[in-house]
Amino acid sequence: MITFVKRPEPSKIWTIATPILAVVLTMILGGLLFAAMGKDPVAAIRTIFWDPLFNEQFAGYSRPQLLVKAGPLILIAIGLSLGFKAGIWNIGAEGQYIMGALTGAAVGLALYPLDAWWIFPLMVIAGAFGGFLWAMIPALLKTKFNTNEILVSLMLVYVAEQILASAALGFLRNPEGNGFPGSRNLSQIPAMSNPELITGTGAHWGVVAAFASVVAAYVLINKHMLGFQIRLTGESPRAARFAGVKDKLLVVFCLGTAGALAGLAGLFEVTGPAGQISIDFGAGYGFTAIIVAFLGRLNPIGILLAGLLLALTFIGGELAQFMLGLPSAAIQVFQGMLLMILLAMDILVNYRVMIVKKESA
Amino acid sequence: MTELLKVVGLTREYPGVRANDDVSFSIGTGEVHALLGENGAGKSTLVKMIYGLEKPDAGTMQLHGSSYAPQNPQAARAAGVAMVFQHFSLFEALNVAENVALGMENPPKMRELAASIREVSENYGLPLDPDRIVGDLSAGERQRVEIIRCLLQDPKLLIMDEPTSVLTPQEVEILFKTLRKLQSEGTSILYISHKLEEIRALCDGATILRLGKVVGECDPKVTTARSMAEMMVGQTLHVPSREGGETGNVLLEVKGLDFAPANPFGTKLKNVSLTLRAGEVLGIGGVAGNGQDELLSVLSGEARTGKGAVMFEGQDVSHLGPNARRKIGILAAPEERLGHAAAPNMSLTENAALTATIRKKLSKNNFLNWKKTEDFAREIIKAFDVRTPGPGSAARSLSGGNLQKFVIGREVLQEPKILVVNQPTWGVDASAAADIRQALLDLAARGAGLVVISQDLDELMEISDHFAALNEGTLTAPRPAKGLTVDEIGLMMGGAHDMEVAEL
Known part of the structure; x- marks a missing residue:
C-alpha cells in the first residue's frame, strides 16, 4: 500500500524536479493518447515541442510567435501572482487587459494624426492607468464593503467586453474604415506602433516589459519588505496583522499592480500584434495567465518558464493540427493533461511517498 | 486490588x-x-x-x-x-x-x-x-x-x-x-x-x-x-529567582478601556484598567476565553481602541499600529504560536523578520537585509537553546516548546520597554519553562515592564509582583501577589468583583 507522509518542510529538490517530471510524464501519456488515435506518438510530440522552434520549414514563422504569445501571458501572470501569494484572488485580468488596451488606444487616437515621439510613451502610461483603474473597482469595494473580489473582478470582465464592443462599433471606429467595425490600425501609425524590436524574434516592447516585470517581481518578493508582507499575508493573515501589515493597503497594491500590468499587456498587444481595437480583441490572455501563474508556482522565474511552455504548446498544438491532422480537441486534452499532471505532482513537494506493507486486519 | x-x-x-x-x-x-x-x-x-x-x-x-x-x-x-x-x-x-x-x-x-x-x-x-x-x-x-x-x-x-x-x-x-x-x-x-x-x-x-x-x-x-x-x-530543576528589584516610574497605563472585537465569538473587554511600572511583572490569570487574546491585541496594537485608552510614558498610543508601538518599545508575544506569533511555513529567519525589522534595524530603505536577519535568528536560537537544524528550518517543523522559546526569545532579545506575553510556557517542558521565566524576570530586572497573561497560576505566583484576573472581559484590580491565597485567587477568577469592596 502506498501512503503519503507529510514532510516537516517543503522539499526544495522536488519543487524544481516536479515540473520537469510532469512534462516528461505528459509526453509519455500524451504519446499513448496519440498512439491510441492511430498517430505516430513520436512525431506528434516532436511536432508540438520541437518543430515550432527548430524545424527549418516552420521555425521561421513560429519561433517569433513564442515570445509574442508568451509576453502578455508572463506580464499578466506576474501581476496576478503578487495577489495570489497574498490570498487576493483577482480573476478579472482579462477585463483589466481590455480596459488597458482601450484607454491607451483612445489616448493615442485622440491625438491622431499628430506625430510626436512622446505619444507612444503616453499611451503606455494610459494603458497601465486604465487597467489600474479597472482593478480599483474590486479593490475599493473589497476594502470599503468587504465584497468578494473574485466575483466582482470576474463580472467586470463581461462589462469590459461590452465596452470593448461598443468602442469597436462606436466611438473608436475607424472613420475611414468603410463602416467595418474596428479602430484604425495602430501598428501602422508610426507614432503609436509597437514594432518587433529585433527582427525574427517576435520581441516587442511588451516582451521587454514582461522580462522586466519578472526581474522586478523577483526583487520585490525576495528582497523587499512589501514582498515579505505579501508572502506573510498569504501564509498567515493573522501573523501578518501582528507583523503590522496594513491589509487594506495590500489589497489595493496587489489588485492595482495586477491591473496595471494587465493594462500594459493589453496596450502592447493592441499597438503591436493585434494592431487595432476590434470586437474579438480579448483573446483570453487574462484567463490563461491565471494558469501560467499557478503553473509557475507563483514564482517569477517559474512564471517565465510556464509562460514560455504554455505558449509553446499553443503554437505546437496548432502546428500539429494542420501537419498531422490531430483534432483540436486532442490538443486541448493534451494541454489539460499537462496542467493536471503538474498540479497533481505538487503533492511530492509537501509529502513523501512511502510504501508500507498492508496490515492484516 | x-x-x-x-x-x-x-x-x-x-x-x-x-x-x-x-x-x-x-x-x-x-x-x-x-x-x-x-x-x-x-x-x-x-x-x-x-x-x-x-x-x-x-x-x-x-x-x-x-x-x-x-x-x-x-x-x-x-x-x-x-x-x-x-x-x-x-x-x-x-x-x-x-x-x-x-x-x-x-x-x-x-x-x-x-x-x-x-x-x-x-x-x-x-x-x-x-x-x-x-x-x-x-x-x-x-x-x-x-x-x-x-x-x-x-x-x-x-x-x-x-x-x-x-x-x-x-x-x-x-x-x-x-x-x-x-x-x-x-x-x-x-x-x-x-x-x-x-x-x-x-x-x-x-x-x-x-x-x-x-x-x-x-x-x-x-x-x-x-x-x-x-x-x-532527568536533571535538577532550576527554579527562577525573583531579583526583587525596585519598580520604577509608570510605563503603561490603561484606563476604563472598552473594546468589542471584530470576531463575533471574541470576548468584549469591559472597563479594563491597569498600571504597569518599570521593572514590574503584572500577572494576569483567568480561564482561557475570558478576554486574554483581546487584551493582548489591544496592547500590541493589532486592535485599535478609543482615544486615551492606552497611555505609554504619558503619551496616548491608542491609535498606533503594531509597528509604531514596536518602535517605541512595546512588544508582544501572542499565545497562538503557529499562525499568529509565527508563520508556519516560513523559515525561522523569515519569522525573525516578522517582528524584529524595526528594533533590530534589519531593513534599509524597506529592503530586508537577510544576512543580518539570519544572524539575529541564530542569536535567538543560541541564546534560548532552540533545538532546530538551523535558521532555515520552517517554523512548523519545530516542536511547540522549541517554537515558543524562539518566539519569546525574538521579543526578549529586542530589549523591549514593555513586553506583553500570553501563555509564555504553554506546552513547554519544565526545564525550558523555567528558562523562559528566568529570561522574563531578567528582562524585568533590566527595567522593562511585563504583562504576563497565563492560565498557570503556579507560574504567575512565581514571577508576578502584582496579580489580576480576567473574567468575562473584566479585569479585577491588580493586587500584590505576595500573600494571596488560592481561595482569593479563585474568587478573583470566578468573578467575585466585590471582594475589594468587602475588604475596605
Missing part, C-alpha cells in the same frame, strides 16, 4: 522518532493512575494506542486478563475504555443532550437521554442542565459534557488528558470529587497531567515517561513534587 489493564512492551515508531519505546505499566481496578512526562515524552501516543487511535508496532495489552488490541475507538469504547480529550469536540449551537447523542452509536430518544444525563450529573456531583446550549457554557461545564458522555457508557477505564488546564481552582475541586466517587465505585482512571500537586492529591500510582521510555514509577502520595519533576526532566 486486581489488575484491570496491563501494558507490556508497547513500542510505536514515527518516521524519525520513537515515540514509545518498550513501555510497560499496569492499572488496578479502582486505581487512579497518573501518566507523567514532559511534552514529547510519549504520553499522547501511549493513550492513543490504549484508546485505539493508533496501533502499536510491538507489544501487547491485556484488559481483564484477556488480550486487548482495539482496532479503533469504537472497539475501545465497547471494551469499556473511555477518554476525555484536552480539546473538546462539541457543537456550540446544539444543546447538551444533542451533543451527547452525537457521540453515541445508538442514541436513545432525546427525552430518555436528557433524563439519564440528569441522573448521572446528580449522581456524580456534576451540575449540568441537558437543555442548555453548549455555546453558553463555561469551559468547566463543557468538560462536564464530555465526562458525562463517557460516563453514560459505564466505562471501566476513564482516560483524562490534562483535564484541569481549563478549570478554576473551585472547578478542579468539583472534578476531583467526581473522580474520587468514580474510583470508589471501581472505575479506574488514567490521569495525564504535568501539574504535580494535583497528582499528589489525587493519584494512587504514577508512571513517569521520558523520551518515550518509562523512567520510573512512584507513589505520588509519598513522593515530593520536586523529585517527580526531576524524574520527568
Whole structure:
C-alpha cells in the first residue's frame, strides 16, 4: 500500500524536479493518447515541442510567435501572482487587459494624426492607468464593503467586453474604415506602433516589459519588505496583522499592480500584434495567465518558464493540427493533461511517498 | 486490588522518532493512575494506542486478563475504555443532550437521554442542565459534557488528558470529587497531567515517561513534587529567582478601556484598567476565553481602541499600529504560536523578520537585509537553546516548546520597554519553562515592564509582583501577589468583583 507522509518542510529538490517530471510524464501519456488515435506518438510530440522552434520549414514563422504569445501571458501572470501569494484572488485580468488596451488606444487616437515621439510613451502610461483603474473597482469595494473580489473582478470582465464592443462599433471606429467595425490600425501609425524590436524574434516592447516585470517581481518578493508582507499575508493573515501589515493597503497594491500590468499587456498587444481595437480583441490572455501563474508556482522565474511552455504548446498544438491532422480537441486534452499532471505532482513537494506493507486486519 | 489493564512492551515508531519505546505499566481496578512526562515524552501516543487511535508496532495489552488490541475507538469504547480529550469536540449551537447523542452509536430518544444525563450529573456531583446550549457554557461545564458522555457508557477505564488546564481552582475541586466517587465505585482512571500537586492529591500510582521510555514509577502520595519533576526532566530543576528589584516610574497605563472585537465569538473587554511600572511583572490569570487574546491585541496594537485608552510614558498610543508601538518599545508575544506569533511555513529567519525589522534595524530603505536577519535568528536560537537544524528550518517543523522559546526569545532579545506575553510556557517542558521565566524576570530586572497573561497560576505566583484576573472581559484590580491565597485567587477568577469592596 502506498501512503503519503507529510514532510516537516517543503522539499526544495522536488519543487524544481516536479515540473520537469510532469512534462516528461505528459509526453509519455500524451504519446499513448496519440498512439491510441492511430498517430505516430513520436512525431506528434516532436511536432508540438520541437518543430515550432527548430524545424527549418516552420521555425521561421513560429519561433517569433513564442515570445509574442508568451509576453502578455508572463506580464499578466506576474501581476496576478503578487495577489495570489497574498490570498487576493483577482480573476478579472482579462477585463483589466481590455480596459488597458482601450484607454491607451483612445489616448493615442485622440491625438491622431499628430506625430510626436512622446505619444507612444503616453499611451503606455494610459494603458497601465486604465487597467489600474479597472482593478480599483474590486479593490475599493473589497476594502470599503468587504465584497468578494473574485466575483466582482470576474463580472467586470463581461462589462469590459461590452465596452470593448461598443468602442469597436462606436466611438473608436475607424472613420475611414468603410463602416467595418474596428479602430484604425495602430501598428501602422508610426507614432503609436509597437514594432518587433529585433527582427525574427517576435520581441516587442511588451516582451521587454514582461522580462522586466519578472526581474522586478523577483526583487520585490525576495528582497523587499512589501514582498515579505505579501508572502506573510498569504501564509498567515493573522501573523501578518501582528507583523503590522496594513491589509487594506495590500489589497489595493496587489489588485492595482495586477491591473496595471494587465493594462500594459493589453496596450502592447493592441499597438503591436493585434494592431487595432476590434470586437474579438480579448483573446483570453487574462484567463490563461491565471494558469501560467499557478503553473509557475507563483514564482517569477517559474512564471517565465510556464509562460514560455504554455505558449509553446499553443503554437505546437496548432502546428500539429494542420501537419498531422490531430483534432483540436486532442490538443486541448493534451494541454489539460499537462496542467493536471503538474498540479497533481505538487503533492511530492509537501509529502513523501512511502510504501508500507498492508496490515492484516 | 486486581489488575484491570496491563501494558507490556508497547513500542510505536514515527518516521524519525520513537515515540514509545518498550513501555510497560499496569492499572488496578479502582486505581487512579497518573501518566507523567514532559511534552514529547510519549504520553499522547501511549493513550492513543490504549484508546485505539493508533496501533502499536510491538507489544501487547491485556484488559481483564484477556488480550486487548482495539482496532479503533469504537472497539475501545465497547471494551469499556473511555477518554476525555484536552480539546473538546462539541457543537456550540446544539444543546447538551444533542451533543451527547452525537457521540453515541445508538442514541436513545432525546427525552430518555436528557433524563439519564440528569441522573448521572446528580449522581456524580456534576451540575449540568441537558437543555442548555453548549455555546453558553463555561469551559468547566463543557468538560462536564464530555465526562458525562463517557460516563453514560459505564466505562471501566476513564482516560483524562490534562483535564484541569481549563478549570478554576473551585472547578478542579468539583472534578476531583467526581473522580474520587468514580474510583470508589471501581472505575479506574488514567490521569495525564504535568501539574504535580494535583497528582499528589489525587493519584494512587504514577508512571513517569521520558523520551518515550518509562523512567520510573512512584507513589505520588509519598513522593515530593520536586523529585517527580526531576524524574520527568532527568536533571535538577532550576527554579527562577525573583531579583526583587525596585519598580520604577509608570510605563503603561490603561484606563476604563472598552473594546468589542471584530470576531463575533471574541470576548468584549469591559472597563479594563491597569498600571504597569518599570521593572514590574503584572500577572494576569483567568480561564482561557475570558478576554486574554483581546487584551493582548489591544496592547500590541493589532486592535485599535478609543482615544486615551492606552497611555505609554504619558503619551496616548491608542491609535498606533503594531509597528509604531514596536518602535517605541512595546512588544508582544501572542499565545497562538503557529499562525499568529509565527508563520508556519516560513523559515525561522523569515519569522525573525516578522517582528524584529524595526528594533533590530534589519531593513534599509524597506529592503530586508537577510544576512543580518539570519544572524539575529541564530542569536535567538543560541541564546534560548532552540533545538532546530538551523535558521532555515520552517517554523512548523519545530516542536511547540522549541517554537515558543524562539518566539519569546525574538521579543526578549529586542530589549523591549514593555513586553506583553500570553501563555509564555504553554506546552513547554519544565526545564525550558523555567528558562523562559528566568529570561522574563531578567528582562524585568533590566527595567522593562511585563504583562504576563497565563492560565498557570503556579507560574504567575512565581514571577508576578502584582496579580489580576480576567473574567468575562473584566479585569479585577491588580493586587500584590505576595500573600494571596488560592481561595482569593479563585474568587478573583470566578468573578467575585466585590471582594475589594468587602475588604475596605
